[in-house]
Amino acid sequence: xxxxxxxxxxxxxxxxxxxxxxxxxxxxxxxxxxxxxxxxxxxxxxxxxxxxxxxxxxxxxxxxxxxxxxxxxxxxxxxxxxxxxxxxxxxxxxxxxxxxxxxxxxxxxxxxxxxxxxxxxxxxxxxxxxxxxxxxxxxxxxxxxxxxxxxxxxxxxxxxxxxxxxxxxxxxxxxxxxxxxxxxxxxxxxxxxxxxxxxxxxxxxxxxxxxxxxxxxxxxxxxxxxxxxxxxxxxxxxxxxxxxxxxxxxxxxxxxxxxxxxxxxxx
Ligand code: KIV
Ligand code: NA
Numbered sequence: 001x002x003x004x005x006x007x008x009x010x011x012x013x014x015x016x017x018x019x020x021x022x023x024x025x026x027x028x029x030x031x032x033x034x035x036x037x038x039x040x041x042x043x044x045x046x047x048x049x050x051x052x053x054x055x056x057x058x059x060x061x062x063x064x065x066x067x068x069x070x071x072x073x074x075x076x077x078x079x080x081x082x083x084x085x086x087x088x089x090x091x092x093x094x095x096x097x098x099x100x101x102x103x104x105x106x107x108x109x110x111x112x113x114x115x116x117x118x119x120x121x122x123x124x125x126x127x128x129x130x131x132x133x134x135x136x137x138x139x140x141x142x143x144x145x146x147x148x149x150x151x152x153x154x155x156x157x158x159x160x161x162x163x164x165x166x167x168x169x170x171x172x173x174x175x176x177x178x179x180x181x182x183x184x185x186x187x188x189x190x191x192x193x194x195x196x197x198x199x200x201x202x203x204x205x206x207x208x209x210x211x212x213x214x215x216x217x218x219x220x221x222x223x224x225x226x227x228x229x230x231x232x233x234x235x236x237x238x239x240x241x242x243x244x245x246x247x248x249x250x251x252x253x254x255x256x257x258x259x260x261x262x263x264x265x266x267x
Contacts, residue, residue: 004037004078006110006132010176012037013198018177018210020200021218024049024066026073028215033074038200040112040134040212041067043082043142048216055141058084060098067106079108080134085142088113092125099131112179114140116166120173127174135170138163138204139182150226152203154187163187164194171195179212180204182228203228 012018020038023029024045032039043058045066050057067081081102088095099111110132113119123133138153154163163183170178177198180188188204201208203226217225220234249255 001076003076006078006176009038009078009198013196013209015209017208018198018200020210020212022212022214022216023070026069029070029073032215033077036077037210038212039070039074039077039079041070041079041081041106041108042112042214043084044214046084048214048222054144056085056145058082060084060087060101063102064105067102067108071107078110079106080110080112081106081108083111083113088119088122089115092122095122096126096129096131099126099133100129103131110134110176112136114142115170116163117169120169123170123173123175133173133175134200135173135175135178136181137166137170137178138180138188141181150182153183155184160187160190164191167191167195167199171197177209180208182226 009018018038019036020040021032021036022040022042022044023032024041029039041063043055043063045062046052046055046058049066050062063081063084067079071079083095083098083102087098095113102108102111111126112134113122114136116135116137119135123135126133139150140147141150144150154160167178175197177200178195179200179202180191182203185205188199188201189207192199192205192208198209200210200212202212213229216222217229218232220231220236221239223236225231246255
């Protein structure tokens with residue numbers, strides 16, 4: 001199976017849906033790479049793997065370390081690394097400096113950044129200098145302090161024009177695809193029809209050109225997930241059962257057993 005490229009993803013508009021998932025480490029990336037077209041090293045790593053209260057605490061160092069691990073374990077999927085809060089907003093030059101570090105130091109194929117019209121100049125600046133950009137509009141977790149939390153976008157039709165403008169401007173700026181997060185379904189459908197780059201939905205619509213979920217959420221490893229997450233597995237109970245069985249075997253001196261210990265040479 002051939003490695004997936006940025007133009008390859010761009011060409012999937014209106015074709016076979018794009019399968020995307022997050023992964024933050026080599027172990028999980030190896031599994032995801034067998035089935036997904038795109039692996040996102042999301043800044044959600046700050047919450048899922050580091051226990052931080054929001055994505056605002058994600059750092060360049062964190063994204064680089066996790067990005068390197070995922071790239072090492074991936075042979076087919078396109079690896080995209082999230083630009084963390086504070087690494088791209090101040091100026092296009094800052095954004096280029098940090099995006100080029102992500103590309104060069106991890107070997108990933110593209111970066112993702114949150115923001116619509118406000119980030120269009122930055123996206124154009126990056127795209128013109130060899131950095132493929134996945135945009136991210138709608139519900140933007142990095143904006144939680146200004147937006148007042150996680151709110152589904154477009155419930156009020158008066159917001160649709162602004163959201164259409166965000167989609168139009170990131171597409172025109174040269175983003176190769178765009179994540180539509182947490183927005184009402186008919187708006188996600190309209191955006192998907194109106195722009196010529198693939199839309200990748202999360203809490204958006206089945207009519208988007210692709211879908212993405214946080215791996216640990218869809219595996220059933222997170223106890224609190226938003227309504228848009230479908231649990232495709234229940235790994236939490238499997239993990240619990242195994243760890244409990246281990247604890248009982250250790251306290252009951254049933255582990256290690258004779259198969260798990262080394263014996264000296266017979267004399
Ligand atoms: O950080 C992340 O995991 C994301 C996806 C949910 C789109 O941005
Ligand atoms: Na993210």
